[in-house]
Amino acid sequence: MLKIDQLHAGYGKVEVLHGISIEVPKGQVVTLIGSNGAGKTTTMRAVSGMIAPSAGQISLNGRRIDGLESYHIARLGLAHSPEGRRVFATMTVTDNLRLGAFPRYTGARPRGNVEADLERAMELFPRLKERRQQLAGTLSGGEQQMLAMARATMLNPEVVLLDEPSMGLAPILVDEVFKIIERLKSQGVTMLLVEQFAAAALAVADYGYVLENGRISLHGPADKLRTDPAVKAAYLGGGH
Numbered sequence: 001m002l003k004i005d006q007l008h009a010g011y012g013k014v015e016v017l018h019g020i021s022i023e024v025p026k027g028q029v030v031t032l033i034g035s036n037g038a039g040k041t042t043t044m045r046a047v048s049g050m051i052a053p054s055a056g057q058i059s060l061n062g063r064r065i066d067g068l069e070s071y072h073i074a075r076l077g078l079a080h081s082p083e084g085r086r087v088f089a090t091m092t093v094t095d096n097l098r099l100g101a102f103p104r105y106t107g108a109r110p111r112g113n114v115e116a117d118l119e120r121a122m123e124l125f126p127r128l129k130e131r132r133q134q135l136a137g138t139l140s141g142g143e144q145q146m147l148a149m150a151r152a153t154m155l156n157p158e159v160v161l162l163d164e165p166s167m168g169l170a171p172i173l174v175d176e177v178f179k180i181i182e183r184l185k186s187q188g189v190t191m192l193l194v195e196q197f198a199a200a201a202l203a204v205a206d207y208g209y210v211l212e213n214g215r216i217s218l219h220g221p222a223d224k225l226r227t228d229p230a231v232k233a234a235y236l237g238g239g240h
């Protein structure tokens, strides 16, 4: 499980997160909701080691990971599917996916059968299967987004951080992304999910946290948050 305890983080002298605590129990989906600029992406970056926390603790299965380099955190089993379409444009879909498994070759994580996992990822993302030899840079935006998610699963991770997986996607692809999240959940994958479609995120999640200006203002079981008047008013206005 992932445990974030009193985390402070930011950029330079500007503190964005002012002591947030979040728990993501094994096998559960936890969502982090908040308006633009609340600090959701900053939370993800601090957890995966892209930025160093200034205070607080983060642990993965009881082991401290705050302050470690991001490659080390990945080796320990934490996969980050970042906001935006961070794929390797000049490599094929298949090679992008193989690269997702790379930390398994360099650390203590069990290697397992990467080729079998590659086929499993293709089954989970049929759009990628059809395009396995295509260069990632020539995929549509939605397909690149899916490739970033699929690549995260190639780590065979303990925990996956999904930052806005539906960003910029057409509605039909948004539905597909949420179906994939459901399927990963049914396979027992532990996830921390940041999503602009808060209602859809709360529908798939077990538990949710509301982040306001770098502080957790509310948290609870996802079905409770969905009916909470303050959450409804601020985050569930129409849309998905």
Ligand SMILES: Nc1ncnc2c1ncn2[C@@H]1O[C@H](COP(=O)(O)OP(=O)(O)OP(=O)(O)O)[C@@H](O)[C@H]1O
Residues within 6 Å of the ligand: 011, 016, 034, 035, 036, 037, 038, 039, 040, 041, 042, 043
């Ligand atoms: N690289 C950076 N350097 C300086 N400030 C940054 C950087 N990235 C983000 N910030 C600032 O940190 C604050 C939180 O940003 P963050 O991206 O974490 O918000 P968010 O909740 O993910 O928002 P959104 O929903 O708009 O993606 C914002 O005020 C933002 O301007």
